[in-house]
Amino acid sequence: MIEFVVPGGPVGKGRPRASRMRAGVRMFTPDKTARYENLVAMAAQQAMGGRAPMEGPVELDLVLITTPPASWSKKKRAAALGGEFPPETKPDWDNVGKAICDAMNGIVFIDDKQVADAQVRKRYGQIPEARVIVREWSSKGARDLFEEGGTR
Secondary structure: OEEEEEEOOOOOOOOOEEEEEOOEEEEEOOHHHHHHHHHHHHHHHHHHOOOOOEOOOEEEEEEEEEOOOOOOOHHHHHHHHOOOOOOOOOOOHHHHHHHHHHHHEOOOEOOHHHEEEEEEEEEEOOOOEEEEEEEEOOHHHHHHHHHOOOOO
């Protein structure tokens, strides 16, 4: 299992951009996405401590922490920080997941196609960050889902 924290507000994966060149079109990743993916990669490398990337299927848990707006009343901010309601703001959870998984390719796992199970939560907190846990996949979780009638 590997666990680490990415400091700062979560950033969603930006759409690839294109620019015309004499020989055709050049595709590139937006700067904000590239900076965030580099930050994730550095945190992942430090957490891995030189270990080889995981092989086989993995489970991914992400908790995306954002701060409540300063414009909110003290009461509403306290309710948000107390977990009474989650954020419903951008970035979208799936775009942040893409950015984090792409950044972990070749570091935590060989390729993000290995992610067999994932859970992403958006929450309010005092300090914006992304908490990341990756572990080897366990068939127990899949069996529990079948036993509960969660799949057909």
